[in-house]
Amino acid sequence: MGYPHEPHERETVVLSEHFGDPAARTYDGWVDRGGYRALEKALGMEPQAVIDEVKASGLRGRGGAGFPAGVKWDFMPKQKTRPHYLCCNADESEPGTFKDREIMRWTPHALIEGCAIAAHAIRAEVVYVYIRGEFTEAIAVMQHALDEAYTKGVLGRSAMGSGTSIDIFIHRGAGAYICGEETALMNSIEGKRGNPRIRPPFPAAFGVFGMPTTINNVETLTSVLHIINRGAEWYKSLSLSNPKSTGTKLMSVCGHVAKPGNYEITMGFPMKELIYDLCGGMRPGRTLKAVIPGGSSVPVLNREEAENCVLDYEGCVAAGTMLGSGGMIVFDDSADMVYQMMRIAKFYAHESCAQCTQCREGTAWMVRILQKILSGRGAIGDLDLLLDVGEMMTGKTICVLSDSCAAPVGSAVRKFRGEFEAYIKGARQPAVALV
C-alpha cells in the first residue's frame, strides 16, 4: 500500500502501513489487519504498567515539543478524585504538516485504539479528539469509525467488555491555528475563545473544565498501540542516531521536491537522504536552497545545514533548528526567501490570538517591515530591526506563537541576508504581489 505513492524501500512503515488501503478504514478491515489487539492487551494491564511501557519505549510527543509521552502521563494524579480527561490534538494546522490528517483518513481505528489505550493509562473516561475544522474528510472518516467502534462495543461503558468506561467525542475546530496550542485547545473545547492559558497550573493539575488532563498529538497516540503490540524494546530499537529519539516519524515533505508526501522514517534518518532518495530529489534542473524541517515555526536551514542534518530531536537542535511537527518545507533555488518569510510572518500575524503584546503587535510589525523591503523601500537598518523585533518577541509570551514567527524570519535574515539586501539596494526588482 502507500499513499500517495508506494512506500520507499528505506522507509520504516509502521504508522503508514495501511495508508491508501480503504479497507483498513472499516472495523472489520482493521481487525483483519491486527487491530484492537493492543487495546485488548492494554485493558488487561494495570494503568501504571501501560505508562511504564510507554515510558520505557522513549516515545516523545510528535506534535512539536517532543516531550516524553510516558512522563507526561505519569504527571496525572494517581489517586483519581475527579474526572480525568484525554485530549487528542488533531488540530494539525502547522504550515507544511499533513501527517495527522493521513492517519485519520486511512487508519481512523488506529487513532481510536491509541486514544483508548492512553485513556486507560491515565484513568480518563472521556477523550476529546479535537480535529481541525477544515479536515472535513478526516472528520467524516473518524466519525464513521467512531460509530462503528461504539456499535462493536470497543468503546462505551465497558470498553471491549473490560468494565472500563471509555468515551470518545469528536470536537471540530473552527479555523484557528492557535487552537492547536494545548491550553488554547482546552479553552476551545470548553466553548471559550481559544486563548492559551498561563502556566502553571499545568493541564495535569488543571486542564479541560479544570480537571486533570493530558493532551497528546495524533501521531503520538497512534504510535502507542504499536508499542503495546510489539513492546518497548522493539520501539526503542528504532533509533539510528541518538538513543533519546526513538521510533518512527512521519515526515510531511512539501515544497520543491520531485515527490512530496508523507514519509515514515526511523528516528535519526539523514535529511539529505530523505530529500534526495525518498523524495526523488529536487525538481529537474533545480538545486536545494533551504529547508524548514519542523513546520514553519522553526529556524530555516540553508543547504549545507540541511544536508548534514539528522532527523531526530537532538539532530535538529544540533543543526540549529527543531524537529517540530515534522512538516518539512523544502525550497529550491527559485524560492524568494524574502517573500517566503513575509508569507510565513503574515500567517502568524493573522493567527495571533491577540493576548500578548509582543505577539499581537510584533508579528504584524514584522510583516510590514518585510513588505517594505519587498516593495523596494527598505533600508539596511531594517534588517537589524527585524532581528531586534524578533528578539523582543522571543521567550516573553504565554505561548510560542510569537517565537514561531521570530524564529524563521530571524534565521532567514541571518542566513540569506544577501537576498534581503538585494531588495534594499535595488539589485532585485520590487515584488508586486504582497499577499
Next chain:
Amino acid sequence: MADREGVTLTVDGMEVTVPKGTTVLEAAKQAGVLIPHYCYHPGLPVAGVCRMCLVEIEGVPKLQIGCATPVAPGQTVRVNDSAEARNARQGVLEFLLINHPLDCPICDQAGECELQNYVFQEGRSRTRYSPTYPKRFNPVEDFGGDVLYVPNRCILCTRCVRFMDHVAGEHVLNVSERGDRAFIGIHPDRQLDHPWAGNVVDLCPVGSLLSKDFLHKARAWELDHAPSVCTGCSQGCNVNLDTRAHSVVRVRPRPNAEVNSHFMCDHGRHTHRAMNRGDRIEAPLVADGDTLVAADWDHALARAAEIITGSSGSAVALVSASMSTEALHLLKVVLEGFDVTGAFRVERAEGGEEPLAGVPGLALRSERAPNVAGATMLGYEEAYDRGVEAIRHAALVVVLGEDLDGVSPDLLQGGGNLIYLGAALPEVARSARVVLPVTTVAEEDGSFVSRDGRVQRYFQAKPGPGMARPSWWVLGELLAELGRGEPLASAAEAFDHLASAETAFGGLSYERLDLKGIRLEQRTAAEVTA
C-alpha cells in the same frame, strides 16, 4: 489569610517578607518597587497578557511575569536592576505604541495614563516603527451607559472584559477579532448599562474607555483629589472627590478592601451633581417681620440662642441622614432639656439592592443616604411623618439639612419657632426665624457611619460658598452662645465631643479612624475604653 507563614525575598536589593502565596508583583509593591503593569489589577483575576511586568528571577532562565509568579523563599527578583527586564519592558512599550495614537493632547486620560507614564519613565525616545505605516483605525463606539470606547487607544489589557465577566457577572464585553486587528467588542443586542459598569472607565489604564459625564471636562493635572465617602447609599464606599476650580467634576472609588474593594457604582458616581448646586444660601438670615434679612454670624447665632433659650417644652428635630455624625450629635446636645422628637427619612429605591456579584457584601443599597446608621445610633428615628406631625405642638423646630418636601407652609408657620440649618433654603422654610447656611459633604470634614457600623471620615474637597460654615462649627458656636461650652475649633474636636459623650464611639478619634475607618462592633473592649 489562611496561611500566615511569611516568605522573605529580595526585590532590587530590598528585602521584604510577605505572606505565602503573594505574587512577586504585590511583594515588590511592599518593598517599594512598582513593577510596571497593564493587565494586572488587584481587584481582577490575573490574565498575564500585557507582558509588561516581566522580571528577572535569579536561577530562572526566562523572564517571568510578576503578576502570576508566586514568591518563593530566598527569591532574588530584579526589576530595575535587570537590563534584560528593562529591555523587555521597553519592547512592550514600543509594541504598544505601534497602534496607539499620539493624541494625548485631546485625550481625557493624559496625565493619569499608565501608558504615558511608563513611556516617559522608561520607553524609547523615538519609535523605530516607520511613520509611513498606517495605524489601526476603528471608529469611536458608544457602549451605552456612561461609557465611550475609543478602540484606537486600546492596548487590549482586557481589564474591562474581566471586570464584566468575573466581577459584575455580566458577559457583555469580549475581545473580538485576532492579531493586531483585535478590539473590545460588545454584545450586539446589549449595552454597558450594568449598575456597576462605570468601573471599566477607572480600570482602563489608557484613554480607551471614557466617561461621557467627564468627557473633556478637565485635564487630569488640573484636578485636586480629596478622600471622601460616597453619599449615594448606606454602603459607605470610599471615594475620591476630584475638583477643578472649586467644582466637583468626578467621583472615583478609593480602594478599601473591607468596604468596596476597588469599585463604586454608577449611582454613586453621579452624586457630584448635588455637590455643585447653584441655589445655595450664602449668608445667615434672620427674620425681620415677614422677610428674611441677611445678617452676620454673630448676630444670627445670638438670635438663634435667644430663640432656644426662650422656648421650652417640646422640640422637633427634623434631620437629614446625609449630615455628619458630628452635626447630628451636636444638635442633640443643643436640644438637651427639651422633650425632643428627632426624626429623619430615607429615600428607598424601589428596585431594591444592586449587588456587585464578584465582591461579597458590596451593593448599591436601597436606602439612599450615607448616615442612616449614625442618625439611628444617636437616637433619631426614621419617622418623618411623626416628626412633621409633632411640629403642631412643638415650641421649637430645628431642621438640619432636611429639604422639608411635602411639609405644608401653614403647618410650619403655625408650629413653634423654626431654626433652619441647610445648604439651600426650600420655599416652605421661609417662615424660619433664623436660617444658618451650612456646607455640604464636599465642603467640610466629617464622618458617617455606614450600614455595617463602620465610622468613616470624609475630607473637605472645596470651599463652601459665601459665609456657609460646616454644621459642626455652627452648632458648636451655638452651644458656646448658649453658655454650654467653648466653641469647637475643628471637626476633629467635634468628633472628640461625640466620642466623649456617646459610649458607642468611645475611644475613637480622627487620628484612629484614619483613611479607612473603623467598624464599631469589631473593636475590643480595651479599644473602646482606651
